[in-house]
Amino acid sequence: MKAVELAELLKGARSLLVVMQDNPDPDSIASAVALRKIANALGETQCSIVHGGRIGRGENRALVQYLRLNLRLCSEIDFAKFDLVATVDTQPGTGNNCVPEGVIPDIVIDHHPFRRASKAAAVADVRSKYGATSTILVEYLIELGIPPDMALATALLFGIRSDTQDLGREAVRADIDAIDFLFPLANHRMLGEIQRGSVERPYFAMLTKALENARVYGRSIITTLDTIDNPDMIGEVADLLLRDEDIIWTMCSGLYQGKLLISIRSLDENGRADKIVRSVVARKGAGGGHHSYAGGQIPLPEGTEAERRNLLKLIQRRFLKAVGADDKESSRLV
Secondary structure (H helix, E strand, O other): OHHHHHHHHHHOOOEEEEEOOOOOOHHHHHHHHHHHHHHHHHHOOEEEEEEOOOOOOHHHHHHHHHHOOOOEEHHHOOHHHOOEEEEEOOOOOOOOOOOOOOOOOOEEEEOOOOOHHHHHOOEEEEOOOOOOHHHHHHHHHHHHOOOOOHHHHHHHHHHHHHHOOOOOOOOOHHHHHHHHHHHHHOOHHHHHHHHOOOOOOHHHHHHHHHHHHOEEEOOEEEEEEEEOOOOHHHHHHHHHHOOOOOOOEEEEEEEEOOEEEEEEEEOOOOOOHHHHHHHHHOOOOEEEEOOOEEEEEEEOOOOOHHHHHHHHHHHHHHHHHHHOOOOOOOEEOO
16 A cells, blocks of 8 residues: 555655656646645655746646745755655656756656656655546545645645546546545635636737747647747647647647757547657657657757757657658648
8 A cells, every 4th residue: 555655654754855847737736735744744744845947827826826835946955955755746757857866756656657767766656547646645645544624625626627637638537536525625716716827928929929830730730939938838838729620639849948848739549649759859858648648858958049940840740750740731820
């Protein structure tokens, strides 16, 4: 029982560092807060929650504000000062977290495909069939007899609904059971406010740029946001473009802090977005995800416009080949 193993490990620890994705989504945020709740309840362990990027999406910022989280950046942290290090909704070697090379997390809790590096963790609980990491944490809370307060229940409910698109994307029975447990405990008025999280003015300029750059290749759309300061926008645009009634594949990319970030979305029942993104970033960077949604990143060591332009051409060519689209015929979306 992973919950029991986790409890035994936490009872002897004075401090715990919880590492989320660099640009954490609601599932990552809720999972981190749930793990902190467990650690505080079992052993009065002091916890810090960190990430390596930016929280840009409106609803994600609203969730952080609602939870009154004091999140810290990894660049401010000395990992060696903590008794335990945990990763939630991410794993070592994925490229989307800030765990330093050479640091082996003691705890890994995730719902993405299992990574070999996670085997070294004292407690590794990776359930790739689950729709959300929050579902795993809900099961821990129930098994350990730790009731979530209203704020945590609201966050976990939002995390599961967000990652599964209200149970419409890669959800399993465990996700449904977790929602049934959380629903009467959550603040539904706040949940509605979080989902309507306000956006900063530059959001609309980035959205305009994405639509202007979008090209249609058969039943696929590709676009780029150029240089951005909000990495969450890449996935948001990929999701938005998938609403086109004739489209089953989308890819959006953008340059952020010296890396080309990529988001891929799919409605193809026989498609594998996680495999597609790995073929897109092959030998250049790292990537992973699920059947219908995935992400990747490729470093740009030179940082030149020519390097970026050549890389964009390469990933677009690889993407179109992988999804079986003709790269010779395209049209503007708008």
